[in-house]
Amino acid sequence: MSQLFDSFWRAVAYCVHPRVIALSFLPLILMVLLSFGLGYFFWDAAVAGVASWLDAFDLLQAFLGWLERLGLGSLRTVFAPLLVLVMATPVIVLLCLLLVAMFMTPFMVDLVGQRRFPSLERKKGGTWVASVLWSLGSTLLAVVALVLSMPLWLVPPLVLILPPLIWGWLTYRVFAFDALAAHASPDERKSIVRQHRGSLLLMGVLCGYLGAAPSLLWASGAMFIALAPLLIPVAIWIYTLVFAFASLWFAHFALAQLQRLRAHAAPNARTSAPVVEALESPSLDSSHHLPPSQT
Template sequence: MTALRTDFDTPQPGRFSRSAAGVGLAFKRALVSQCHPTMLFAVLMPFLIALVGAFLLLWLFWTPLTDWLRVEASHWDFVNRTDEWLVAMGLFSLKIYLVPVVAAAILLPVSGILGLAIAAVFVMPLVLRHVGHREYAGLAVQGKHSTAVSVWNAVWVSAAFAAGWLLTLPLWLVPPMALILPIFWWAFAFSRMMRVDAIVEHASPAERRLLIQRHNGGFWVIGLICSLLNLLPPAWIILPVFSALVNAHYGLEALKRLREERVIDV
């Protein structure tokens, strides 16, 4: 009788350095993969969907949302006092600028998470076929119900992101939360959305649980780096596919090493 030896529960010297090296290798391989014509073409789908989604959201909800925000802002004593002080100083009216900024901060991330979800569900299989045939050809496919798992993961992550983003918006008024919270929520989205889809086709359910448990920190580092890149608007075009490539390389390499671990007799 045999069993797969796993040393997750025992201290491992150098695990952090190996994890960092794995993240660096994943980004290096993802840059190479992203330059392939197939992956360059794959960029178009999530970008166009996010663009169309942003246009529809702004067209359908901008006026009612800004009207509602103006009514709500008129009831906020802090906003009213600050607005009166700024006007008295001859500067500007806070409400004129605050309402459009808040409306954009609500609607635009919704279109962004939609593009990321589309990339996770529909583009990730294309990414896995591309990198799997080229660099992980010997990795057996042992996943079960991959489509259902991918869709469910995209739905709950999108819902959690949207709810968390909206509920923490008032904290943006507390410095420096306006910078920290967007970075955190996008790191959450990039890591939680992509890490499951990266390994769901190849890893068995047991392997998937172990990989996510063992490499949770590495996936979060990838999400944090992608979140920081997300602060640069030009990166919005390629980030859904590029983040899928990074997570695919990281997850499949981790799965490859997991299966190479020594099998011992019990």
């Protein structure tokens, strides 16, 4: 647990590094352009489609009618846009995570390696292509889990539990691999993930809940839906910073475990070396062991 807290505070300190802040704007710019581009072409159609879909539910219409009688009739006009934003949130989260993993994580792992572990050998056990394929495969599994769990989101407690757990699992899968890709060999990476799976998964889940925090902005969107063009970029930048922090946290923790693993392996290698040397050394002259009569 002390190692988790140590790497946590180191990651927080690295988040205010000027290069990390500057680099966080690249995923932000890409995501904002993509979000507003899709919104420009599909927002009206998506809201109209969701509104017509909601009209088919008599129970929901009765609930909205009850709100109107309470003087909250304005909620009917923002309910469909708000639901579109909620449904788009998982997509925004997944894309932010992938962009951070592809464009920010290699730089931040290199930054942590140079500043804190300069003597740690880079065995390059994972290539950039392998990292991208691993991230895409893990994201596909997370998307399937999100889609299958969506009906359970209608249960109020589960909507606060299931999405962060899925995002946390995905965060653990992606950043645990990327943090060790440059420095560890495949065997070292598998050994560290196997030995510290619980800690790594806990880190991912905590980051998943941090990633759910921007969704609270949609509570403001319910009352001030006109502010959505401002709230969406803010939410995307928060997502980007959360996943940048997660990447730094995994980098500090994983590289520290890699250094400890190699430090423990080095004494074993040194103690076994004399034995191997003795076994492989040439035998002494046999004449030294012959009886005097045979010399």
